[in-house]
Amino acid sequence: MKEGNDYHQELSGLLAKWKDKPGNLIMILHEIQNHYGFVPRQLSLQLSALLDVPLARIYEVLTFYNYFKLEAPGKHKISVCMGTACYLNGAPEILRELKSILGVEEGHTTKNGLFQLEVVRCLGCCGLAPVIMIDGKVYDKVKKNDIIDIISKFTRSKEPE
Numbered sequence: 001m002k003e004g005n006d007y008h009q010e011l012s013g014l015l016a017k018w019k020d021k022p023g024n025l026i027m028i029l030h031e032i033q034n035h036y037g038f039v040p041r042q043l044s045l046q047l048s049a050l051l052d053v054p055l056a057r058i059y060e061v062l063t064f065y066n067y068f069k070l071e072a073p074g075k076h077k078i079s080v081c082m083g084t085a086c087y088l089n090g091a092p093e094i095l096r097e098l099k100s101i102l103g104v105e106e107g108h109t110t111k112n113g114l115f116q117l118e119v120v121r122c123l124g125c126c127g128l129a130p131v132i133m134i135d136g137k138v139y140d141k142v143k144k145n146d147i148i149d150i151i152s153k154f155t156r157s158k159e160p161e
């Protein structure tokens, strides 16, 4: 991740590209999101000064669109399905257990940056409900007591099976 002047240089480049174009704020934010996977607060502060746009306006845009993230993505992305089949088969309990073990709310990343917890609507394998997905791999018919084992595979080794 870049710091201080590097941020500034990058923003200057983006400004030169988008400066006179309509909708430039959102286009610049898109480029930042694409590049970093989130929009760092430091960049928002600098963008506010460079574009002469209030920081509150930038955060209004960032929080309006789900696409923009305010935190760095976790190394491992955990998606908990809350679609109807999963919900009826225990997904809320699975989510509670994950929150409790990871110490993080949905939509956020753990302090150590290892896990990002998300809730999704139907992963397309309802017959296997409840399901969670970690880094693209589906774990089916998950039970509350399975969670700690699943998670520990990612904390113990670099390459979970």
Ligand code: FES
Pocket (backbone or CB within 6 Å): 081, 082, 083, 084, 085, 086, 087, 121, 122, 123, 124, 125, 126, 127, 129, 130, 131
């Ligand atoms: S509802 Fe969970 S996979 Fe469809």
